[in-house]
Amino acid sequence: MRVPDGFVDEIKARIRPSELIGRTVALKRQGREFVGLSPFKKERTPSFFVNDDKGFYHCFATQKHGDVFSWLQETQGLSFGEAIEVLAQEAGMEVPKADPLAAQKEERRRGLIEWMELAGRFFHRKLKSDDGAIAREYLTRRGVNPDVWDEFGLGYAPDRRSALKDFLLAEGAPMKELVEAGLLIAPDDGGAPYDRFRGRVMFPIHDPRKRLVGFGGRALNKEARAKYLNSPETPIFHKGSLLYHYPEARTAVAEPTSGLKGVIVAEGYMDVIAFARAGMKQAVAPLGTAVTEDQLRLLWRAGPEPVFCLDGDSAGTKAAGLAAERALPLLEPGRSLRFVFLPDGQDPDDLLREAGSSALRAVIAGAKPLVDVLWQREFDQEPLSDPDRRAGFRKRLRALTAKIADPDIKAEYKAEFDRRLETAFGRASNPQKNFTRSWSAKKGVPEGPSAALRRARLQKTSSPDARQLILALIEWPVLAEIFLETIAELSFDGLDSLGDAILDACSSGDVADRDSLRAALIRRGYEDMLRRLELDRAPMRAAFGGEDADLDARAEAWRKRATSYMERTQSKSRDAEVRARLETMIGEGKSEQIKRMVAGLHKGRTRSGSLD
Known part of the structure; x- marks a missing residue:
């Protein structure tokens, strides 16, 4: 694989060897280096060193030495071309396609950088000359002394149209390249190019490889149209990919x-x-x-x-x-x-x-x-004194959480936002929860399972009721909005993660109907699960009133089925807890406590009319 000369150097500038190697070798900082046990040979005393500043690793046990490319070649058996592809992706770069003119382009970029370096030296000298008195006065007033001028390479662009141009042309610079580098401006009417920076304190801007690729200029004239002026986009300067200093x-x-x-x-x-x-x-x-x-x-x-x-x-x-x-x-x-x-x-x-x-x-x-x-x-966007605004606040937080790609971090942010919502407003202050609870109070839906139920997962595979409840939410996402909090607390057997994904998607604001919800779930990796649930879709639709049912009828059907399902799972959870307690007492030989517990259970079932 042939790549431009600068491409390999750019990857090295963007990737720290200690970060790459530290994923497989336990490294500890030791001064300016990192040290660890050799990955190439068993040893008890660390002899493997990584130096980020110099961009290499060295193993004293085996004398192996190299950079990030040779590390992948050595440890993963990759070719040099394959290592370039892997590291380019990690660095957020695209491997250049074969281009017969690539060498010429790279040579031209090097030429532009040379003129930028020469311009930087020109500006720096002008700062210390008679021309730079006004710039020195400004810097001194800001507490910036000559040592800092040198450390940061600060300069001054004289307030004349061709001061830099005349200097660089005398040094042999082609006018076209100076325009291409953004040092000169070529008028649209075909007039003579002139200096882009005039009457400004100059700040040189370097890329990660420490090459001078652009400038920022601070105007000293209060009447200047732009207080700060940066180099334009050029073959070597892309301001969205650079940071000053x-x-x-x-x-x-x-x-x-x-x-x-x-x-x-x-x-x-x-x-x-x-x-x-x-x-x-x-x-x-x-x-x-x-x-x-x-x-x-x-x-x-x-x-x-x-x-x-x-x-x-x-x-x-x-x-x-x-x-x-x-x-x-x-x-x-x-x-x-x-x-x-x-x-x-x-x-x-x-x-x-x-x-x-x-x-x-x-x-x-x-x-x-x-x-x-x-x-x-999000909290400061508007007063949160009424339910509608609090609902909007919650929805915005959900939308932010949905942007997080890493599943572990997404879960942590969701949990943190939920904790803060409860602390800020209390459980009853959530407008969606208020709506659900008012429906629940009217229809007799339990607010949520007990803590014991949330701890217990009695079935590893999903029950028919759990599948139909989940499928109904996918078919009619508005049900998820109505029963948001009930869904959050329900146990769906083996479908809990899918239930959470439905809640996240419906809360993100990106879901408008069944198709958009299914698309969101597929993006989250649930395509296989949706395919397996497809067999239950027809009986589910029938159970929820078919095509002709209105929203109230579907919501009522979902409420009843959820109530029945929740009561059964709660009962199973209680039975499981009782059995566990009895087994513990039997193992400990607590006969009197066992008798009292059985008697209490007998009385409770007699009162409920469920004694067999």
Whole structure:
């Protein structure tokens, strides 16, 4: 397999060897490296080392050495091409198709990067020259000293139309490539190209491989139409896939003394610099847009729990909500987000000046988990003083849960939201539950099984009644909305997981009729179970009134069948508990207690008229 030269390097930049190898080898951090027992030879003393910064592993027991590609080749028997395909998928990249012009394209990209690097040096020199006095004054006012200028490669773009253009053309740069790199703007009317960045403090932007691929510019003239201006989309700059200061932040997170489980996501360039001035070099910033899925994956490659540090105003909370929701389909065990909200009107630079670096560190240490942000966003949408609004609140939470792909995490979020709903409103405050209970009180439907019933699963295979109750919900999803809470507490024998999936789908807002519900269940992996239930469909329809029955008749039929089914399963559960208690007493020789228990049971059955 032939791939562009830069493609392999990009995969290496995106995948940490310790993360890949740590899935099969128990690794422990030791300074800047990870150490574990050799996977190639039995040993008692660890001699296997992994270094993320250098991108390799080394086994002193066998002298085997390599990178993420050779690891898969060595341990899984893959070819180099197969290893590329596996790792590209993990890195969120698409393997380029065979392209005879690929080498030419890669060569052109390298050329663009060279001009970007040269432009970066030009801007940096201009910051320290007479031209840069206005930029130096701005940076000094913000507390940014010359050491930081050098550390971040800050620069200044002179407020002239061709300052950069004249310099780069004199260095031999083709005009066409400078336009393609986004350094110059070519007017639509065919006029002479001119500098894109003028009169701005310049922030160089690097890709994960530390190549300079773009710039951000902060205007110094208050009349400028855009306060911040970024490079446009080019063959080397894709702002939705990059983060400002990412290579340096990723290295800082890996330091043993970091104390963080991921990078800090700030709102802008100056915020990142403020964190660095406070001794926290783990900060990054998106490039003026909402965080994308590619950027989230990039964040998680640096650590499992990135911390978003945002303003506490409406814009900050909105940005947090968008990032939180976008992360849901990508969550995995041990991989999440955390959030910090600064007081209104403050940014990290303000907090640093007013309270010092310790205050900034304390704020980051108190970050909130992802679930808190999701809950609060939905809670604050509207007053929840009446049942209809609380129903909408619950529905929105269900819809968020439905976005989570990992089944274990989805179950945990569902359980957490249910606990918070009960704490916030109490069991009776749920509007759907109120509706169901009012129906139940009128028709005599038990509110739910006992705790003993929920613990006991007396049958491993589903009964005909359980199958028909489930099938009726699939055939007429409106029944699931009517009896939402009763369904949640019913035991459907071997169909409990399908019952939960029906509840999730009906609560997500994506289900309008039978076909859409079946499609949602198939997406959740229940196609085989639905196929097996198909034989019960005809008798079920007959039992629930056939085609001509109206909603009230079907609901009444479902209620009666659910009541009867629940009473039988409760009775079985009680009998099972009695038998278990009697067996325990017999084993312990408690004859007097056995006599009293039997006598009590005899009296109870006599009163109920069920004594045989």
